Amino acid sequence: MxxxxxxxGRPRARDAGRAVEPTRTGIADARDGVRIAFDxxxxxxxxxxxxxxxxxxxxxxWKGQIRYLSRHHRVVAYDGRGNGRSxxxxxxxxxxxxxxxxxxxxxxxATQTDRAVLVGLCSDAVxxxxxxxxxxxxxxxxxxxxxxxxxxxxxxxPWRVEWSFEDELPTDEGWAKLNRHYWxxxxxxxxxxWFEQTAxxxxxxxxxxxxxxxxxxxxxxxxxxxxxxxxxxxxxxxEATCRTVACPMLLxxxxxxxxxxxxxxxxxxxxxxxxxxVVEGADHMIPGRHPVLANLLIRDFVRSLxxxxx
Amino acid sequence: MTIEPASRAAVDEAVRADAPPAPREQQxxxxxxxxxxxxxxxVRTFYEVYGDGEPTVLLMPTWSIIHSRxxxxxxxxxxxxWRVLTFDGRGNGRSxxxxxxxxxREEEFAADALAVMDATATERAVLVSLSRGAERSLLxxxxxxxxxxxxxxxxxxxxxxxxxxxxxxxxxxxEPHDTYDGWGKFNRHxxxxxxxxxxxxxFSQCLxxxxxxxxxxxxxxxxxxxxGPTLVATQLAPRLHDEAxxxxxxxxxxxxxxxxxxxxxxxxPWESGARLAKxxxxxxxxxxxxxxxxxxxxxVKVNLLLRDFIGMGxxx
Numbered sequence: 001m002x003x004x005x006x007x008x009g010r011p012r013a014r015d016a017g018r019a020v021e022p023t024r025t026g027i028a029d030a031r032d033g034v035r036i037a038f039d040x041x042x043x044x045x046x047x048x049x050x051x052x053x054x055x056x057x058x059x060x061x062w063k064g065q066i067r068y069l070s071r072h073h074r075v076v077a078y079d080g081r082g083n084g085r086s087x088x089x090x091x092x093x094x095x096x097x098x099x100x101x102x103x104x105x106x107x108x109x110a111t112q113t114d115r116a117v118l119v120g121l122c123s124d125a126v127x128x129x130x131x132x133x134x135x136x137x138x139x140x141x142x143x144x145x146x147x148x149x150x151x152x153x154x155x156x157x158p159w160r161v162e163w164s165f166e167d168e169l170p171t172d173e174g175w176a177k178l179n180r181h182y183w184x185x186x187x188x189x190x191x192x193x194w195f196e197q198t199a200x201x202x203x204x205x206x207x208x209x210x211x212x213x214x215x216x217x218x219x220x221x222x223x224x225x226x227x228x229x230x231x232x233x234x235x236x237x238x239e240a241t242c243r244t245v246a247c248p249m250l251l252x253x254x255x256x257x258x259x260x261x262x263x264x265x266x267x268x269x270x271x272x273x274x275x276x277x278v279v280e281g282a283d284h285m286i287p288g289r290h291p292v293l294a295n296l297l298i299r300d301f302v303r304s305l306x307x308x309x310x
Numbered sequence: 311m312t313i314e315p316a317s318r319a320a321v322d323e324a325v326r327a328d329a330p331p332a333p334r335e336q337q338x339x340x341x342x343x344x345x346x347x348x349x350x351x352x353v354r355t356f357y358e359v360y361g362d363g364e365p366t367v368l369l370m371p372t373w374s375i376i377h378s379r380x381x382x383x384x385x386x387x388x389x390x391x392w393r394v395l396t397f398d399g400r401g402n403g404r405s406x407x408x409x410x411x412x413x414x415r416e417e418e419f420a421a422d423a424l425a426v427m428d429a430t431a432t433e434r435a436v437l438v439s440l441s442r443g444a445e446r447s448l449l450x451x452x453x454x455x456x457x458x459x460x461x462x463x464x465x466x467x468x469x470x471x472x473x474x475x476x477x478x479x480x481x482x483x484x485e486p487h488d489t490y491d492g493w494g495k496f497n498r499h500x501x502x503x504x505x506x507x508x509x510x511x512x513f514s515q516c517l518x519x520x521x522x523x524x525x526x527x528x529x530x531x532x533x534x535x536x537x538g539p540t541l542v543a544t545q546l547a548p549r550l551h552d553e554a555x556x557x558x559x560x561x562x563x564x565x566x567x568x569x570x571x572x573x574x575x576x577x578x579p580w581e582s583g584a585r586l587a588k589x590x591x592x593x594x595x596x597x598x599x600x601x602x603x604x605x606x607x608x609x610v611k612v613n614l615l616l617r618d619f620i621g622m623g624x625x626x
Contacts, residue, residue, distance in 0.1 A: 206521040 019067035028110035030081070030103055032094060037085035038078035038107050042070030046141070046302055047116040049104065051125035054080020055088070055095070055222040056194075057214040061121070064291030069298060076116070078107045080124070082222035083214070090221060095229035100124070101131040108139060117142045117302055121287060122260060123149030134244045142248045142305050144298050145274075146286045147257055148265035150242060152235045157261050165227070180227065183220045191215035198259045198284035207288045242271040249274035250301045252294070254282025340386040348425040353413060356404035357397035357426045361389035365459050367620060368427065368435040371399025371419060373442040373467075374544050375512070376532040378403055380440070383609035384616065392620065395435065397426050401544050402536040409539070411546035419446035420453070427457060436460045436620050440605065441467040441578065444586075445550055452562040462568045462619055463586065464612065465602050467578050470553045470585040474578060483545060498542045505538035515576045518601040525606040553589075560590050567592030568619045570612060572600025593619075 022039035029035055039059065048069055050062040058079040069075050079086040081094060081103060089095070108116060118129040118140055126145040133140040163169055163176045172182055177193045195211040251274050253265035262278065269276040277297060279286060287294040342358035349355070358378065367388050369381040377398040388394050398405040399419055408414070423446065427435060436459050439447040444466035451458040467474075474480075476493035483498055490500045495511050513529045550556060567590040571583030580596055587594035595615050597604050605612040 202527070203521075203524040205523060209520070 018063070020070055024111075026110060028078070028103075028106045030099065030106050032089075032099065034081050034087045034089055034094060034099070034103075036078055036081065036087075036103055036107055036110075038076060038111060040111055041066055041075040041077070042073060044073040046306060047074040047076060047108075047111075047113045048298070048302065049108065049113070049116045049118050050075065050077040051104065051118055051120035051129060052078060052080035052083070053121050053124040054084075054086075054100070055082025055218050055226050056124070056191075057211055058084030058086075058217060060084075060210070060214055061288065062119075063210075065119075065287055065295055065298065068291075068295045072299070073302065074113075076107060076111050076113060078103075082226060083218035088219060088222045090225055092225045092228035093230060095222075095226040097128060097131060097229075097231065100128045101135065104128060104132050105136060105139065115139050115141050117144065117305065119144045119146075119298060121146040122284065123151055127151060130241060130245055133247050134241055137246050140247050142250075142301060143245075144250045144252070144301050145265075145268070146252045146294065147260050147284045148251050148253050148268050149260040150238060150264055150268050151233055152238050153242075153267045153271075154261055154263040157258065160259075180224060183223060187220035187223070188212070188216060190220075195285075198257075199289060200256065200258060200283045201281065201289055204283075204285075204289055207285060211285070211288070239271060242268055245272050248301075248305060250297060251276040252279065252286055252297060253277075254279045254284065254286055256281055257284045259284040338382070338386075340389060344430075346429060348422065348429045350418075350421060350425055351413070353400050353406045353408050353418075353422075355397055355400060355406070355422045355426065357395065357430070359430055360385055360394040360396075361392065363392045365620070365624075366393040366395055366427075366430075366432045366435040367616075368423065368432070368437050369394065369396040370423060370437055370439040370443040370447050371397060372440040374399045374401030374414070374536060375509070375541055376402065376529055377405075377535065379532060380529065380603075380606065382528075384438070384605055384613060387609075387613045388616065388620075391617070392436075393432075395426065395430060395432060397422065401540050402532065407536060407540045409543055411543045414544040414547035416445045416449055416547070416549055419443075420449040423447075423450050424454065424457070433457070434459045436462070438462045438464070438616060439466070440464045441602065444468050448556070448559040448563065451565060452559045455563065455565070458563075458565055460566045460568075460619065461563075462570065462616055463583070464570045464605055465572060465575055465578050466569060466583055466586050468556050468582065468586055469550050470556055470582050470589070472579050472581050474582075475576065498545065501538040501541050503538075505541070506534070508538075509533040516602040517607060518574055518576050519599065519607050522601075522607055525603060529603070529606075553585075556586070557589060563590070566619075566622070568595065568615070569593070570595045570597065570604060570615055572597045572602065572604045574599050575602045577602040 020041055022041050024040040027035045027037055052059055053061060059077040062077050066075055082088050120126045120129050126148055127150050129143045133143060159175045163179060165179055168181050169176045169179055177190050183190050191212045195208045199207045249272055251265050251269055253262050255262060255278060265276050282290060342360050344359040347354045347356055378396040381396055385394055401407050434457055437447045444463050445468060447461055451461055476496045479493040479496040486499045490497055495508050501508050509530045513526050517526050569583045569587040569592055571580040573580050573596050584594055597608060597611060600608055
């Protein structure tokens, strides 16, 4: 008759399976020798590259998007340097913006992707997508930017700079966990705190558990090297870069984002002319917490590019 | 998401129609195409109709600690294929809340189901029930076999072995105690004095899977739409007390039966669902790791099981 399952008693790993398996998986070699692990899903005239928020988490952050988007498009996802199946260099120089930006092109090359729509979350991905769109405009058809994290555009959320990152602190409580020494002492404690703070909406326990798991696939060492990466940004240069973006963009930001202030998304919208979708009540992890909304926004954006509407 | 204005109006209409309000009504994935009331012995019962297509699927009321919104993850899916009927069991939702325990006899719920079928011109239906909805479904099928095409039971609550974890507390349901811990909270005095805490406790036992905060919030919210004294009345109504009673009903039923039960059900052990499937010569699907409300916590699995069961033997 109907399905009869095995009797209970055997252990089952919940959510161990994936909604869709990659059609191709491989390794791309960056020019500095760092190996980047990628997966390709589905087929279609348009390729969507899902950028990693590395090194804190890896490509599984897009698990709520891959199945849906790969029904209609070719989807490339990869683990950023420092986490997942990619290499974890210890030299801070390996975590410079330039490397994260060129890694996008490196993965596109390895997957025979001439041009793509880039989708990213927060500064780890959005800022590098902007940099690639400016450096190689012929390769970037468009950008969907969630939780817009272009550095310096507006002041950071005050709690993020309440404590010194560098100094030994008298406490480990709250945002004092955003601290070099605490990361060394208790990186799992930081990961738990960070995702509880940035996935603060009700009913986010699964998302938090997933994100902490992915964070612990990485390491405090990679996070510290990333924090120590060389950077010489100033506001004028950042604004000039943003003004130079020529491709269509869609910006999506929550009103309760505990990582990146909404003002950065508004400012980027002013500088680029890109439309901004403000999600009432949403925190930082919009694709994870609001997958249907995120997926439909990506779908409509890609469709508008294909139809020549923007 | 688009919401049909006409459908929303139907709900508003029902709310205006002198029914108890639905204080926590959330946005719905799908709104009913038709709503209405049936009245029996002065007790009004609120029903909803969704979609069309044969057969009609009647989502039965469970214990009146919650109401028909607990089917919210089944209705929009099943209504893609079939006509779906559901109603708020007396004692909660937009139905009346009689105070006499006699009004909550299983026979009354079965008669309400029949009245809703009559009011909606439903000749036959597939019955889907949860937990305490089992006995009233069996009654309906035994007394009116021509009206019931198939039956699916989710986590059925019937007096078949093994005993439930709360059996001792149930025996002492009427006695006041000095303290109420664990299943000791299954007590009429506690329900009247600490209804909110009972709801929190009971649904924590129903939803044992991780990441259940949303169905927990929903079920507790629906629980607050009724009250302790009403719940006491539902519990004082007589019900079947042994397997012989279940067997007697089953002997008058020969439609296809499916039992769905979670292996980690802390309210009704899965073995009792397996026992029902065996007695009924029905099919059994055990959902590994699921608790007492698998349709709320693992809706896709349950919906697909229901789809296959309802569609089985039909050409479409």
